Amino acid sequence: MKKNAQINSTRVCQVRMQAISDAMSLLSGKWKFHxxxxxxxxxTLGFMDLLREINGIGTKMLSKELQDLEINNLISRTVMNTKPITVEYSITEQGKTLLPLIDELAKWGIDYRKSVYHKI
Known part of the structure; x- marks a missing residue:
């Protein structure tokens, strides 16, 4: 008789897996890290500045991803009282907490490219 594995049975493990799931949900997709x-x-950058800086993203996708990030308090949106109206986006304090994660992800990506493709 086989015994059922109970890898995720501890409370600590369950909390950790839920936290990973939450983070993946918030940051999933091709563009959020960009x-x-x-x-x-x-x-602080305007919509068009972001569009120019992020190669390959379209206006609809950028708009959607910015809304998601704003809803989750990772960026802030400021509407300027100008004619025409301009909108600026900036990283929030909560968003800044992702800097170590983004740095580590970049380091991992560089190391991976070196090991697999033998180039940066």
Whole structure:
């Protein structure tokens, strides 16, 4: 008779797996890390600035991803009282907490490219 594995049975493990699931849900998709990384480097940028900085993203996708990031308090959106109206986006304090994660992800990506493709 086989014994059922109980890898995720401890409370600590369950909390950890839920936290990973939450993080993956918030940060999933092709563009969120690009947007966050760009805003961390660029501080405050307008919509068109972001569109120019992030190669390959379309206006609808950028708009959707910015809304998701704003809803989750990772970026802030400021509407300027100008004509025409301009909108600026910046990283929030909560968003800035992702900097170590983004840095580690970049380091891992560089190491991976070196080991697999033998180039950066």
């Amino acid at each position: 947007i966050l990384g760009t805003l961390i480097e660029g501080n």
